[in-house]
Amino acid sequence: MNTSATHNERIAKMSFASVYPMYLAKVEKKGRTKEELHQVIEWLTGFDSSTLQDLIKQNVTFETFFQQALLHPNAHLISGVICGYRIEGIENQLTRQVRYLDKLVDELAKGWKMEKILRSAV
Structure with missing residues (x-):
């Protein structure tokens, strides 16, 4: 599916810091923890909690966030509709x-289960 250039640009310029609290609220509302959220983010990006907090403080865009990330080799296994x-x-x-x-x-x-989320049983 080809998203529009405007849609892609809007996502690129969105700050990670503006979305992170929504991620955290979503998982905590369902009984999961901040540590689990950080584990998932670290698996995908390679950012530990300290680096993640620095990026939030710097108010980086998603474009910068993913330019600095080292995407997990199994990230391509993430599929479905979102x-x-x-x-x-x-x-x-x-x-x-x-x-x-x-x-x-x-x-x-x-x-x-975390093993399924992190694509480790594949």
Whole structure:
């Protein structure tokens, strides 16, 4: 699926710090922890909790966030629909990476086992 240039640009310029509290609220509302959220983010990006906090303080955009990330080699195994888009069909690399993160947070909030979320049983 090809997202519009405007949609991709909006996602690229969105700050990670503005979305992070929503990720945290979503998982905590479903009984998951901040530590579990950080584990999922670290798996995808390579950012430990300290680096993550620094990026939040710097108010980096998703574009900068994923430029600095070292995406997990199994990230391509993340599939399904999130925000109305089939992840594996998103052509724009940055938009697909942001949707990877959205999908992982969604799976965490849905109560999936960590092994399944982190694609370690594959």
